[in-house]
Amino acid sequence: MFSFRWLLGHKSKRSDNIKKLDPKAFNDGIQNPHVQLLDVRTPNEYQQGHIKNAKLIDFYANDFKAQLLSLDKDKPIYLYCRSGNRSGKASKLLNHLGFKAIYDLKGGMIAWKRQ
DSSP: OOOOGGGTTOOOTTGGGEEEEOHHHHHHHTTSTTSEEEEOSOHHHHHTOOOTTOEEOOTTSTTHHHHHHTSOTTSOEEEEOSSSHHHHHHHHHHHHTTOSOEEEETTHHHHHHHO
């Protein structure tokens, strides 16, 4: 597994590439068929229920960064986890890797299920 140490104190010039969206705005955004929808939870969490058409990329997988790099940096990415913690860290990594439009579900699946 890679380290997130570089995130501490790191200020990106492109931090405006990350937007936290409430469940309604997130749902509106994922209606576009050209977005990439990521679930960064574990396979077990994913099997217990996920947003339709979400691709699972386990945050804790040894090849997490490599899997992210296989995605299209020019297409918007919508991502979520259980509560927003892992997806927040993953958003920062995506930003660091040069992804241009990153949308993180504020509150994760917990918030999604409340809507």
